Amino acid sequence: xxxxxxxxxxxxxxxxxxxxxxxxxxxxxxxxxxxxxxxxxxxxxxxxxxxxxxxxxxxxxxxxxxxxxxxxxxxxxxxxxxxxxxxxxxxxxxxxxxxxxxxxxxxxxxxxxxxxxxxxxxxxxxxxxxxxxxxxxxxxxxxxxxxxxxxxxxxxxxxxxxxxxxxxxxxxxxxxxxxxxxxxxxxxxxxxxxxxxxxxxxxxxxxxxxxxxxxxxxxxxxxxxxxxxxxxxxxxxxxxxxxxxxxxxxxxxxxxxxxxxxxxxxxxxxxxxxxxxxxxxxxxxxxxxxxxxxxxxxxxxxx
Amino acid sequence: xxxxxxxxxxxxxxxxxxxxxxxxxxxxxxxxxxxxxxxxxxxxxxxxxxxxxxxxxxxxxxxxxxxxxxxxxxxxxxxxxxxxxxxxxxxxxxxxxxxxxxxxxxxxxxxxxxxxxxxxxxxxxxxxxxxxxxxxxxxxxxxxxxxxxxxxxxxxxxxxxxxxxxxxxxxxxxxxxxxxxxxxxxxxxxxxxxxxxxxxxxxxxxxxxxxxxxxxxxxxxxxxxxxxxxxxxxxxxxxxxxxxxxxxxxxxxxxxxxxxxxxxxxxxxxxxxxxxxxxxxxxxxxxxxxxxxxxxxxxxxxx
DNA sequence: TCCCGGTGATGCCGCGCGAGTATCAGTTCC
DNA sequence: GGAACTGATACTCGCGCGGCATCACCGGGA
Numbered sequence: 170x171x172x173x174x175x176x177x178x179x180x181x182x183x184x185x186x187x188x189x190x191x192x193x194x195x196x197x198x199x200x201x202x203x204x205x206x207x208x209x210x211x212x213x214x215x216x217x218x219x220x221x222x223x224x225x226x227x228x229x230x231x232x233x234x235x236x237x238x239x240x241x242x243x244x245x246x247x248x249x250x251x252x253x254x255x256x257x258x259x260x261x262x263x264x265x266x267x268x269x270x271x272x273x274x275x276x277x278x279x280x281x282x283x284x285x286x287x288x289x290x291x292x293x294x295x296x297x298x299x300x301x302x303x304x305x306x307x308x309x310x311x312x313x314x315x316x317x318x319x320x321x322x323x324x325x326x327x328x329x330x331x332x333x334x335x336x337x338x339x340x341x342x343x344x345x346x347x348x349x350x351x352x353x354x355x356x357x358x359x360x361x362x363x364x365x366x367x368x369x370x371x372x373x374x375x376x377x378x379x380x381x382x383x384x385x386x387x388x389x390x391x392x393x394x395x396x397x398x399x400x401x402x403x404x405x406x407x408x409x410x411x412x413x414x415x416x417x418x419x420x421x422x423x424x425x426x427x428x429x430x431x432x433x434x435x436x437x438x439x440x441x442x443x444x445x446x447x448x449x450x451x452x453x454x455x456x457x458x459x460x461x462x463x464x465x466x467x468x469x470x471x472x
Numbered sequence: 473x474x475x476x477x478x479x480x481x482x483x484x485x486x487x488x489x490x491x492x493x494x495x496x497x498x499x500x501x502x503x504x505x506x507x508x509x510x511x512x513x514x515x516x517x518x519x520x521x522x523x524x525x526x527x528x529x530x531x532x533x534x535x536x537x538x539x540x541x542x543x544x545x546x547x548x549x550x551x552x553x554x555x556x557x558x559x560x561x562x563x564x565x566x567x568x569x570x571x572x573x574x575x576x577x578x579x580x581x582x583x584x585x586x587x588x589x590x591x592x593x594x595x596x597x598x599x600x601x602x603x604x605x606x607x608x609x610x611x612x613x614x615x616x617x618x619x620x621x622x623x624x625x626x627x628x629x630x631x632x633x634x635x636x637x638x639x640x641x642x643x644x645x646x647x648x649x650x651x652x653x654x655x656x657x658x659x660x661x662x663x664x665x666x667x668x669x670x671x672x673x674x675x676x677x678x679x680x681x682x683x684x685x686x687x688x689x690x691x692x693x694x695x696x697x698x699x700x701x702x703x704x705x706x707x708x709x710x711x712x713x714x715x716x717x718x719x720x721x722x723x724x725x726x727x728x729x730x731x732x733x734x735x736x737x738x739x740x741x742x743x744x745x746x747x748x749x750x751x752x753x754x755x756x757x758x759x760x761x762x763x764x765x766x767x768x769x770x771x772x773x774x775x
Numbered sequence: 776t777c778c779c780g781g782t783g784a785t786g787c788c789g790c791g792c793g794a795g796t797a798t799c800a801g802t803t804c805c
Numbered sequence: 806g807g808a809a810c811t812g813a814t815a816c817t818c819g820c821g822c823g824g825c826a827t828c829a830c831c832g833g834g835a
Contacts, residue, residue, distance in 0.1 A: 176483045176555060181793090184479070195812055208794050210813060222562045227812060229802050236763055240565055244558050248551050252479060255547050259525045259540055268539070460539060484822090498783055511823050513784060530783060532831055 177219035180252070183245045185212045186224060190242050193232045265461030267296040270319045272466065273304035273312065276407020277449055278322035280427040282337050282470075290469040297462045303406050305379030313454055319463045320453035320470075326382025331455055335472040338449035340424040343439040345431075346370075347417040353436055361439045364394035371401030371419035373410045386445050387422065393443040411435070422447075480522035483555070486548045488515045489527060493545050496535045568764030570599040573622045575769065576607035576615065579710020580752055581625035583730040585640050585773075593772045600765045606709050608682030616757055622766045623756035623773075629685025634758055638775040641752035643727040646742040648734075649673075650720040656739055664742045667697035674704030674722035676713045689748050690725065696746040714738070725750075 188198040189209065199206040217224050224238035234242065261267045274283055290299070304312070309321035313332060325334060344362060346353055352366060377384040391398040401419040404410045414421050415434045424447050428437035451472050453459060459467060491501040492512065502509040520527050527541035537545065564570045577586055593602070607615070612624035616635060628637060647665060649656055655669060680687040694701040704722040707713040717724050718737045727750050731740035754775050756762060762770060 176487070177559060179482050179484065180479050181482070196810095205795050206812075207796085207814075211793085214813090220559055220562050222566060229811080231811085236571065236765075237562055237565055240561060241558065244554065244561065248554055251547065251551055255544065256480060256523055258543060258547065259523050262540055262543055263525060499781085507822095508824055509783075510785075510825085514822085517784085532782080534782085 178216050180249075182212050182216040182219070183249060185209055186216055186238075187242065187245060187249060189213060189225065189232065190234050190238060193234075195232065261296065263461060265294070265297070265465045268460065268462030269298040269300060270462050270466045271300045271302070271317070273302050273309045273318050273321040273323070275306065275309075275323055275449075276303065276410075277324070277338070277424065277427055277447060279303065280407070280430070281424075281449065283322065286470045290466060293469060294462075294465050297465060299466070305375070305405060306383070307379055307381070309452075313452060316454070319459075320451060320467065322449060322451055324380055324383050324448060325450050325452070326380060326386070329452060332452045333455050333472075334450040334452040335467075335470075336448060336450050337471065338424070338426060339446065340426060341440065341444045341446050342422040342424055343428065343437055343444070344420050345411065345414050345423040345428070345435050345437055346420050347414055348434045348436060349417050350420070350436075352438075359436055359438060361441050363442045364390060364440055364444060365396050365442070367420060368396045369399075371399045373402050373404055373413045373419045373421040374400055375405055375407070375410065376403040379405060383445070383447075390443045390445045481519050483552075485515050485519040485522070486552060488512055489519055489541075490545065490548060490552060492516060492528065492535065493537050493541060496537075498535065564599070566764060568597070568600070568768050571763065571765030572601040572603060573765050573769045574603045574605070574620070575623055575625075576605050576612045576621050577625040578609065578612075578627060578752075579606065579713075580627070580641070580727065580730055580750060582606065583710070583733070584727075584752065586625065589773045593769060596772060597765075597768050600768060602769070608678070608708060609686070610682055610684070612755075616755060619757070622762075623754060623770065625752060625754055627683055627686050627751060628753050628755070629683060629689070632755060635755045636758050636775075637753040637755040638770075638773075639751060639753050640774065641727070641729060642749065643729060644743065644747045644749050645725040645727055646731065646740055646747070647723050648714065648717050648726040648731070648738050648740055649723050650717055651737045651739060652720050653723070653739075655741075662739055662741060664744050666745045667693060667743060667747065668699050668745075670723060671699045672702070674702045676705045676707055676716045676722045676724040677703055678708050678710070678713065679706045682708060686748070686750075693746045693748045 185198070185202060185204075188202050189195060192198045192201065195209055195213075196206050199209040202209065213225060220237075220241070222237040222241075223235050224241060226233045226235055258267065287299070287301075290297075304321070306323040306325070309318060309323045310329065310332075312318035313321055322337070344367065350370070352362065352370075374384065374387065388398065399419075402410075402413055404413060410421050411423075411432065413419060415432055422445060423437060425437070425439070431437060451467070451470050453463065453467065453472075488501070488505060488507075491505050492498060495501045495504065498512055498516075499509045502512040505512065516528060523540075523544070525540040525544075526538050527544060529536045529538055561570065590602070590604075593600075607624070609626040609628070612621060612626045613632065613635075615621035616624055625640070647670065653673070655665060655673075677687065677690065691701065702722075705713075705716055707716060713724050714726075714735065716722060718735055725748060726740060728740075728742070734740060754770070754773050756766065756770065756775075
């Protein structure tokens, strides 16, 4: 069913009418619009026919706007202003002054590099909005492939085809213990530990599906320490895991960077000997090339 | 200084782009728009050149909207909707469903016929807004001539060239006295009086410039009663004059209709013998013919 | 493997309609 | 009464929109 309807007028007519209504003078308006006066007269006449309304009264002592013309003027003035702004906005989008970027991150990113990046980015690019979502590595990889995500901070554990990545952090994990943990007594708080010291300690981890490779490397670290780990809970997002440690339910792995700002009632201990290593990368699609907004974000993020 | 700028695109381009962005299919969109597909392709290409932005990605498995295209779409959808509404609104204006009418009135009109008219009008024509202003007769006549006023309720005292009028009220005036007035004592409240009984009573009138003819007829009524009036105050608007009577500062003229709803502390007295006559008319310009909104108002007002 | 159906882009042409020039009709000044 | 305005009209010209025919490209199926 074709919907043949088009507008009975064109932007030309509206711009012409606005100018005549402003100047109340066909010749002057024609000059301003850089067209000949007859063209202007005809355009107005066409508009009046198209709208089936008298818009201007051509009296002997000048032009006056009829009520219908006033109504039309009221309606089109804001519309024409907004239309005129569109090319500017598109230029701003192309130039990277405006736009929005969908960014995903993991708890580690938020605990380390992300706050600085966000602060800096908003100062430099106040017109670009960020959509920030905490999301597990596996979900980020899927979303990046699908194009649902512009870039993500995640923990790679295998080649990431089609993605470009930049390593932001690479650290051996220590462990986070509740203050009530036995190993925390007798002035051993914050002291380095070995993984095999923690054989009896239940661990809080993330769900394996969220990053199977890293999960398995954690188990491998336990194995090479000769320990069979006790997994108490698999929790997500990250902050909840730390909350469980605070509540005394177990230990969790943590990098020194993340341990800079610790909540109360927990202590951080470096590990000697076997320990899993965390890597935080920033990743984005290789193709298409980053749009200006994403490029600006990547630049600030150090990629 | 000519401002040669026009829009780099026309409504056509925007409507075409919207349709393609909706259907993500050039041929189907072309059919919907009742144009051939090549015309559509070229229009989109023109728009992209004009805006210096890629709006659509033509991939092998379909069309997708780029970020710039999404931005454009967001901007133009409401604008196109509003533009499409304009012809309807103008039709409604022509049909009298919407509009506004500037109406002036005097205190007498508001105290008598106007409340009923307003109530009835708003019930019948909720889309038409009234701009109501209390205004002296002379100012109304000037505003009507100048076209600043659609119609007015006033007190004519001479032919009104160029205006059509309709008589709404024609009544002999009585007088309004403060309750404390000497003539109000001894059970003579509300009794008929003669003007010459009021020789000693100061009167509150309106400024002569507001209606010189009527003012002079009031003086003539005094003269034919053999009385030299004492004019205490000339006050406007009307409600203030009644307030002065309430305050005991003098008497004022009032018609029986206006005396229907009296404030406390005043009494109304018909006059026998010479008394000025008030006439209330509704007047409007003979040319141009009343627009639909004014016609609707005149109909309700009984003209 | 080849062909067929389907995508959007392109070449070409006719003509409608926009714009410009010249002019007109009607006022309002001096 | 004519000069200098106003906006409207007549006419011609040429750009550009839109149509048709076709192309280049891709994917699915026999």
